[in-house]
Amino acid sequence: MMLNSSELMQIIPFLVLGTGIVISLLIEMYSSKSDAILPWLTIALLIYVAVHSINEVGSNDLLFGGMLAVGGKSSIFNFLFAVGGALVSLGAIDYIKKYGANFGEFYVLVQSSILGMMFMSGARDILVVFLGLELMSICFYVLVGINRKKINANEASMKYFLLGAFATGFIVYGVALVFGTAQTMRIGEILVNFSSLSGNILFMTGFILLIVGFAFKIAAFPFHMWVPDVYTGSSTAVTGLMSTGGKAAAFSVLLVLLGAVFTQEIENTFMPLFAGLAVLSMLYGSIVAIAQNNLKRMLAYSSISHAGYMLIGLAAGNLESVTGIMFYLVIYVFMNIGAFGIIAIIEGPNDDRVDLNSYAGLHQKNPVLALFMALFMLALAGLPPLAGFFGKYYVFIAAIESDLTWLAIVGVFSSVISVYFYLRVIVYMYFKESEVDFNVNISPTGLMTVVICGLLLIVYGLFPGSLLGLIASVVN
Amino acid sequence: MIEQYIPIFMVMVFAIIFGLGVIFASKIFGPNRPNKFKLMPYESGKDPVGDARERMSIKYYLVAMLFIIFDIEVIFVYPWGVEFKKLFADFGILAFTPMLVFLIVLELGFLYIYVKGGLKWD
Amino acid sequence: MTSIPIEYYLILSAFMFSVGVTGVLIRRNAIVVFMSIELMLNSANLALVAFSSYLGNSTGQIFAFFVMTVAAAEAAVGLAIIIAIFRNKLTVNLDEINIFKW
Numbered sequence: 052m053m054l055n056s057s058e059l060m061q062i063i064p065f066l067v068l069g070t071g072i073v074i075s076l077l078i079e080m081y082s083s084k085s086d087a088i089l090p091w092l093t094i095a096l097l098i099y100v101a102v103h104s105i106n107e108v109g110s111n112d113l114l115f116g117g118m119l120a121v122g123g124k125s126s127i128f129n130f131l132f133a134v135g136g137a138l139v140s141l142g143a144i145d146y147i148k149k150y151g152a153n154f155g156e157f158y159v160l161v162q163s164s165i166l167g168m169m170f171m172s173g174a175r176d177i178l179v180v181f182l183g184l185e186l187m188s189i190c191f192y193v194l195v196g197i198n199r200k201k202i203n204a205n206e207a208s209m210k211y212f213l214l215g216a217f218a219t220g221f222i223v224y225g226v227a228l229v230f231g232t233a234q235t236m237r238i239g240e241i242l243v244n245f246s247s248l249s250g251n252i253l254f255m256t257g258f259i260l261l262i263v264g265f266a267f268k269i270a271a272f273p274f275h276m277w278v279p280d281v282y283t284g285s286s287t288a289v290t291g292l293m294s295t296g297g298k299a300a301a302f303s304v305l306l307v308l309l310g311a312v313f314t315q316e317i318e319n320t321f322m323p324l325f326a327g328l329a330v331l332s333m334l335y336g337s338i339v340a341i342a343q344n345n346l347k348r349m350l351a352y353s354s355i356s357h358a359g360y361m362l363i364g365l366a367a368g369n370l371e372s373v374t375g376i377m378f379y380l381v382i383y384v385f386m387n388i389g390a391f392g393i394i395a396i397i398e399g400p401n402d403d404r405v406d407l408n409s410y411a412g413l414h415q416k417n418p419v420l421a422l423f424m425a426l427f428m429l430a431l432a433g434l435p436p437l438a439g440f441f442g443k444y445y446v447f448i449a450a451i452e453s454d455l456t457w458l459a460i461v462g463v464f465s466s467v468i469s470v471y472f473y474l475r476v477i478v479y480m481y482f483k484e485s486e487v488d489f490n491v492n493i494s495p496t497g498l499m500t501v502v503i504c505g506l507l508l509i510v511y512g513l514f515p516g517s518l519l520g521l522i523a524s525v526v527n
Numbered sequence: 528m529i530e531q532y533i534p535i536f537m538v539m540v541f542a543i544i545f546g547l548g549v550i551f552a553s554k555i556f557g558p559n560r561p562n563k564f565k566l567m568p569y570e571s572g573k574d575p576v577g578d579a580r581e582r583m584s585i586k587y588y589l590v591a592m593l594f595i596i597f598d599i600e601v602i603f604v605y606p607w608g609v610e611f612k613k614l615f616a617d618f619g620i621l622a623f624t625p626m627l628v629f630l631i632v633l634e635l636g637f638l639y640i641y642v643k644g645g646l647k648w649d
Numbered sequence: 650m651t652s653i654p655i656e657y658y659l660i661l662s663a664f665m666f667s668v669g670v671t672g673v674l675i676r677r678n679a680i681v682v683f684m685s686i687e688l689m690l691n692s693a694n695l696a697l698v699a700f701s702s703y704l705g706n707s708t709g710q711i712f713a714f715f716v717m718t719v720a721a722a723e724a725a726v727g728l729a730i731i732i733a734i735f736r737n738k739l740t741v742n743l744d745e746i747n748i749f750k751w
Contacts, residue, residue, distance in 0.1 A: 073635060080642040178712055185719045192726050196733060205734040212730050213682055213743075216723055217673055220689030223716055224666055227693045227709070231659075231700035236708050588732060592725040599721040602714050 058114055061107055061121040064100040064129060068166045071096040072159060079155035089158040093140045097165065101133035108525060117237055118176040123525050127377060128172035128303045135296050135384045136165040138500050142388070143288035145494030146395040150286045152198040160197075161292065164190035168296050172303035177226050177236040180304055184222070184268070187300060188215050191293055195285040203402055207284025214267065214277040222264030228257025242311040249320060261308065262321070268301035269358045270294075272331035282351035287398055287405075290347060291391035294354045295384040302361060302380060312368045319453075325366035326458055332359030333465035340472045344406050346394055349472060350387070353431060356469060357383060363462055364446045367453040373526045375445030378519055382430070382442040382511060389504030390427040393420055396497045404489065410476060412485030419498075420491065421480045423505045430508050432473040433466050438511035445519070586648055593640060600633055658699035665692030677743045679734075683727050690720045 075092060079085045108130075110122035140161055147153050163186060170183030192215060196208025226236075232254035233241045241248070248254045267274040282290045311317045336356025343349040361379055364372035397413075397420070398404050414421040430439035443466060447459040511518055568575045607614070607626050614622035640646060665688055672685025694713045701709025738745070 073632065076635060076639055080639055178708070178715060181712070181719070182715060185722070189719075189722055189726055192723075192730065196730055199733040200737070202734075202737045205730070205737055208730050209679065209734050212723075212727050213673075213679070213686070216683070216686045216727065217689075219719075219723070220666075220669065220686055220693070223690055223693040224696070226712065227662075227696035227700065230697060230709050230712070231704070234704050234706060236712065585732060585736075588728060592728050595721045596725050599718050602717060606714075 058112065061110065061112060062114060062119070064103050064133075065166070065169060067103075068096060068100055068162060068169070072162045072166065075155070075159045075162060079159060085155040086153050089155045090140050090144045093158040093162055094137045096162065097133040097137035097140070100165075100169075101130045101137065104129035104133065108521065113175060117239065118179050119170075119173045120175050121173060124306070124373075124377070125169075125173040125303070127381075127522060127525060128299065129169050131299055131381055131384055132165050132168040132172070132296050135299075135388060136161055136292065138385075138388045138392075138503060139288055139292045142291070142392045142395055142497045142500035144496045146288050146398075146497060147286065149398070149400050150198060150288075151200070151400070152286060154197065157194070157197060160190045160194050164194070164292070165296065168300035168303075171300045174304065175238050175307065177229070177238065180238075180307075181222065181226065183300070184304070185219065187297065188219070188268075191215075191289070191297060194289045194292070195281060197286065197289070201402070203284040204286065207281045210277050211281040211285075218264045218267035218274070221260045221267075225257040225260030225262075225264060228253050229261065230257075232257065238307055238310070242317070245311055245317045249317075258308075259324070262305070262324070265301045265305055265308075266328060269298050269305075269361070270332075270355050271328045271358050271362060272335050272355065273328070275332070275335070275355045278355055279348050279351040282354070283345060283347045283405075287347065287391050287395040290350075291388045291395075294350070294391070295387045298354070298358065298361075299380045299384065302376060305365060306373060306376065309365065309368070313370055313373050315369070319366075319368040322366050322368060322455075325362050326455065329359045329362035329366055329458065330461050332356060332362060333462060334359075334468075337465045337468040337472075340469065343472070344408075346407060346410070346476070347391075347405050349476075350390060350394075353469065353472075354387070356465060357431075359465070360443055360446055360462055363450050363455075363458050366458060367446075367449040367455055369449055369453055370526055371452055372446065372449035374519065374523045375442070375449045377522045377526070378445055378515070379442035381518065381522075382438040382508070385504040385507045385511075386427055386430045386439055389423065389501055389508070390431065392497055392500040392504065393424045393427070396420065396493060396501070397491060399489070404487065407476065407479050409487050409489070410479045411483035411487070413480040413491075416485065417491045417493065420493070420501070423501050424480060425477045426505050426508065428473040428476050430512070432470045434470075436512050438508045438515065441512065441515045441519075589645065593645065597633070597637065603629065655699055655703045659696060662692040662696040662699070665689075665695065679731050679743055682743065683724075683731070687720060687724070690716055 071092070075089055078088055078092070082088060104126045107122045108126040110126075112121050113119070114121060140158060143157065143161075147157055167183045167186030167188075167190065170179055171187065172183075174180040174183055192208060192212045195211050196204050198204050229241065230236055232251050233244060233248055235241060263274065267277075270278045282294065285293070306313070309321070312319050312321070333356045336352045336354070336359060340349050340352035340356070343352060357379075361376050364376040364379070394405060397409060403409075410424070413424070426437065430437040433439045433443045443462065447462055450456070450459040450462070570576075604626065611622065669685045669687075669689035669692060672688065673682050676682050676685060694716055697709040697713045697716070701707060701713075
């Protein structure tokens with residue numbers, strides 16, 4: 052099977068990133084200055100991928116005999132992954148020196164995980180979903196434990212690996228059952244026959260096992276147990292990538308798997324399942340986050356509750372909810388990478404200075420950082436002028452349209468709880484005297500990440516229309 | 528259809544009875560006069576040295592891990608080889624390219640391990 | 650010779666999968682937990698290959714190939730992580746790996 056030139060044009064992002072990984076590996080092997088070259092090469096590659104993807108957003112094609120979709124929704128997701136990866140790499144340049152993981156492999160693994168995410172979002176065949184998922188997950192297992200001398204990182208990596216592989220086991224068994232009953236691995240063909248297959252108990256078991264596996268990856272409530280430890284134990288840059296890219300990639304697969312639900316072609320059988328997961332995730336994340344003093348751990352629980360808000364969209368199951376989830380994910384990438392970027396700047400060399408007390412009096416030490424941290428916290432809480440508000444707003448609107456008003460009310464209630472712990476960080480920064488004496492060494496690249504994320508949040512908060520219009524045009 | 532497996536079950540039962548029977552028969556009928564040399568572990572005539580549960584060098588596990596990865600990649604080459612005649616008839620020399628790309632990427636991984644010193648024993 | 654019905658394979662694979670899940674949940678040695686996960690993957694492989702042969706559709710076998718390679722890659726990464734943690738802590742018992750609460 053040969054590709055024609057226009058099809059070749061559309062898989063260029065994959066080819067560029069794939070070749071980039073190989074070249075990065077060669078540079079890492081043979082150049083003594085690899086740690087100076089690789090971050091910028093990574094950023095350049097990812098920016099190219101982002102620009103190329105966003106240019107292809109109008110097209111909508113299936114390549115490789117219907118295995119890989121390019122353009123449309125997957126373009127937006129690819130843009131999201133690439134921009135997120137570029138921002139994380141930018142913020143990591145100085146951070147990983149401090150963390151003691153200044154290996155060129157860090158950037159090779161970041162590139163590979165982004166490639167895996169791109170395959171996940173474009174996949175229209177379960178085989179490609181699986182390969183993309185494993186490419187991403189295996190890179191994350193290594194990235195979490197990249198400093199092998201740190202026992203915290205070891206432990207986080209072990210937990211993430213064991214539970215991630217456990218989830219993979221569920222996914223693979225689910226795939227086996229779905230394949231056996233649907234007789235195909237093409238997601239499109241499975242969805243066409245969904246209503247006749249949904250009476251088959253083996254098929255439904257397989258499909259639910261698949262959903263459970265992906266619920267692990269998006270960190271939804273009953274499958275969240277790895278999240279706090281892994282987010283706390285791994286390096287902050289990696290946490291930023293995992294919590295945004297990994298979650299977005301898993302959601303992109305769920306949006307494809309449930310594609311026929313959103314267009315109302317099939318009944319929303321899974322509404323109670325997703326509504327339950329959403330309620331539990333939101334409330335559990337918000338309530339437990341209140342008790343946390345470690346900022347990374349707090350953001351981990353907040354990540355669980357954000358997964359809950361996005362799951363409201365899946366429960367609602369209409370086209371508005373797809374738009375809402377995608378908009379939310381884009382905004383969430385900027386909010387979270389920004390917040391973790393600031394934590395990375397403040398963090399000391401031995402995983403210290405990540406607790407709330409270290410943020411006391413940050414306003415006097417460094418007003419710019421304090422201002423941006425306040426911005427990210429308000430955005431995560433979902434207060435109106437910032438982009439975080441619109442993310443939640445569109446998902447809740449979608450829920451109300453599907454007559455799930457109670458779910459939207461629980462969401463609002465959980466947001467109100469979450470305001471408490473986000474505001475607490477701001478109170479510490481502005482109204483408390485500094486207790487821990489240390490100097491904030493600002494890395495220029497780290498600050499650049501933070502500023503870019505912060506400005507994008509303000510821009511998308513004031514003018515959400517452009518991004519929303521783009522996503523809505525793709526979804527419809 | 529289960530009847531077809533009856534001979535196998537019979538062989539298994541016979542094997543178990545025979546195996547256990549021989550052990551017990553020698554226990555019951557054979558002479559039993561142990562001494563120090565008879566109870567020593569047999570190491571080809573040499574005196575045994577150290578504990579049997581010796582810990583192996585971590586390098587052993589490293590090489591084992593690398594072996595697993597490169598060993599398993601062969602399963603992609605195998606179906607390609609089986610279908611090669613048909614592929615060659617359809618695509619000509621282009622039938623080589625996918626496997627070539629795959630092997631080049633795989634060998635790059637090997638090169639990486641080599642350059643980073645993953646295969647150095649000391 | 651008549652072939653073995655597909656149900657037998659499915660029951661065996663479901664049994665293997667359950668043993669794997671139980672092993673992950675109750676064993677406390679990281680290596681044993683990891684072996685149980687491999688058992689889960691292999692039970693899925695068995696189901697895939699059985700379905701593939703039953704349906705005469707080779708996709709399942711191809712998927713099983715990919716599962717095997719991915720499992721090998723996971724095994725390598727997993728063993729590396731276990732070695733790293735053993736060097737730092739001299740144990741692979743999951744109850745003793747508890748800086749964070751589970």
